[in-house]
Amino acid sequence: MSDAPIVLDVGGTRFKTSWTTLRSVPGSRFDAIASGQWLPESDGSYFLDLDPKYFDRVLNHLRCGASLYAGLQSWERTEVDRLRICLHLVSRNTTSIPSWDYVSCGAGLEITGHERVVAVHHKVRSMRFARGTTPCDQFCVHLTANGNVSDVALGFTTIEGFEPQYDKVQYGMVAHCWHHQRVTRDEVRGACFQANNPHSDSFPPDMDLLVKWHRQSHTLSITCDATDVSFSIIFPAPSATLQLYPVVGLLPVRTSSVSDMHAGHGPQTVHNTSIEASLVPLPESTA
Template sequence: MTTLRKETVQRSLSGSLDMLKLFSADFMETSQAIKDQLDLLERKEQAWRELQLRIQRNTVAAADAITLDVGGVVFKTSKQTLLRVEGTYFHAMLGAGCWQPDGPANSYFLDLDPTHFDRVMTYLRTSELSFDGLSAWECRQLRSTLDYLNILTPRDLAMSKPTPPLIQWNPHACSSSLVLLHDQRTVQKAAGAGRSVSNAVVGTTPVDVFSLRLDEFPATGNVLGKIFVGLAPSKGFGVYSYNPDRCGYYVELRHGSVFGQDGTAGKPYATGFKTGDVVTVRRCHRQIHFEKNDQELGVAFELGHDEGQQDLLLFPVVSMYYHGATLTLVPSPPKCTNAAGQL
């Protein structure tokens, strides 16, 4: 019996020793794998630091005046302007050391359409990007150029940040002649005659800023036709009422005039909007102003002391009068400007 016990204990100890050796081998293998990963990471970090230093040296060594040959059209600017926005094509062009100004007059050649490249240069200089006067196709071409150059617009930057709660249209505060689509973010005029010539919809939540894209915006139609976009309090607002002169603050998109409950009626403010444009409505510093394709149009309304209180809730609204369109809520740029239109 004693011998049997000894053999049992011996087998148990032997098995435990084998398991310990196996665990030890696994541990050593895992440790080596971790060490290899850390070594690889360290080499990558070193390579990245060396690349950053090389880019810094190359950009410092680059000429202060840069000539660009854009599709055969010459643009001259400063190195400082081209490097003003981080992470663009121009940082790689001047810093990587892979491109040399080997074109006429020591120019860098860019195989791009030069037609609206001046707008790109203006954006790099001033941070103001204008789509004014461009057709929908030209807007797409300009955005394609910006994408090629890896230049982010204010709207791109806004969309890259954490998404705020989505604004939606309220189906319970909507004319029966309007149709809500795409998770209640798109509003369009229903086909056929409605019960009223004035049809409106209100957002589900009060806001200080919202933006709308004009998906379909007919340039022709009833001469009395108007599309109003703005902010309004819920009290006194009617989905079948003509609200612009009695409840809220609006820009009329066909003609660019403004209307408000302060007595403003048809005051000239901006040029009209068209299909593809984005209109932003913003309340800031007791003022209401509008933007067209992220371009500040100036202060439209000065709110009085009582109206400017924080507890006055204003809702996004669209009102269609003798006219129809399709408009979709889109993310708004985050900036808030003062009366001078400055950040």
């Protein structure tokens, strides 16, 4: 049976795969088909009353571990999540996704998408911050910018003394995020450290960024496997047992550089500009 093909009729669209593929995640609804609890149609296919739009992503994920969410907007990720939940597909990778904390969310930020998406759509005078609900040493985030340039801070913070209205990215990097352009690192800063960054490392838009804290070297790194790009910064050594939480800062602005903003020139707020940060599954190699 394991190598035999099977035909699924998903909302009127037919998909052909193998029993091995369907049974790669124990406890899913496909187990009911394999056990005989789910009877086939007269033509031998198995009917699932679901939207077929993202079902090919599910099959690719089951076949080879391909990302369910790569290249999708936040609302599309929500639809894929609904499909995954309907099929009872709960894997190690999907359960590792953290969430943003409502309680620590700064004024002007909105949290949606099962607490995995934080966005700012309104004019704010200064960067607003949101902290994750649970401590971890790595998380993956997907930035989406609309309109003009926005400032983004990514990194980690402690739970003690965190203030969502103020700069509390104790171990983080600040970057610009441009619509249809690149996310460029302008400045890195953290506890007992602040300096202009002379480099021009950058990431393309709409890509998953892996943010990781390396405890042994007390180094923060942000990488993008899709473009083989990475940068990092070393910070003064904190306590080895310090619990760190994911943190993001968002500010839609129009300014020449982040350093100009801190120099006191002040950003010029842009109308119809928004920025959002979506927490997504960790890459297969790190989960």
